[in-house]
Amino acid sequence: MSLIQKRHEEFFESMLFNEEAKTDKDLLLRLCAFSCGIASWLSSAQMAQSNEGARLNMVYEIGELFELGIQLSYLVILLGLLGAGTFFVIRQVLVRRELDLSAKELQEQVRSGDATAAGYFELGAVMLRRKFYPAATKYLLQAIEKWDGEDQDLAQVYNALGVSYVRDNKLDKGIAQFEKAVKLQPGYVTAWNNLGDAYEKKNDLRSALKAFDEVLLFDPNNKVARPRRDALRDRVELYKGIPLKSEDR
DSSP states (O other): OHHHHHHHHHHHHHHHHHHHHHHHHHHHHHHHHHHHHHHHHHHHHHHHHHHHHHHHHHHHHHHHHHHHHHHHHHHHHHHHHHHHHHHHHHHHHHHHHHHHHHHHHHHHHHHHTOOOHHHHHHHHHHHHHTTOHHHHHHHHHHHHHHOOSOHHHHHHHHHHHHHHHHHTTOHHHHHHHHHHHHHHOTTOHHHHHHHHHHHHHTTOHHHHHHHHHHHHHHOTTOTTHHHHHHHHHHHHHHTTTSOOSOTTO
């Protein structure tokens, strides 16, 4: 009996050992599985963080490129403005130099007594462009005095003289010259436009309206006269019954 009991005890002990070994094995497997899960989770989290970082870097790079594009656009616009300004200044300098040379040459002809009526007219026009209005008036009057050409060409001299007077704040004298110009050349739309402008500055709206109407008879699509005529019509209707001529007229 003692031998049998001993064998039973050994059997139970081996069973207990096997059971404990099995339990340890299961625990070890579970620990391994848990460790693998933790490692997998950490790897996934790291990958997700890496992807998020890549997306943020991409957004940041796109933002930098967009900002760089805006800065380049501003730079191009600034360079364009500087180029246009430089071109304008250089062009003005060249035009002024050309006018100075022309004036010098023509004045020499006048001093030598060789100037013709056309020469006086050209010198007056140069002075007008240089904004020397008294000098322009002087030479244009001498051109009219010496004129020996066609009357229709003389209309251009009267028109230039009218512009000189108006710019020198002598409206009545300017209007008189424009009236002479359109009388010599009825289809001279530039003189009619100048006449309408002078009358409007004098607040003689009806006479200005009549002058712009004359322009449109000869040139229905004139871009200067049409809007001015339409605006004057509205003003004349607005002040209907009120004197629209200046006190001097």
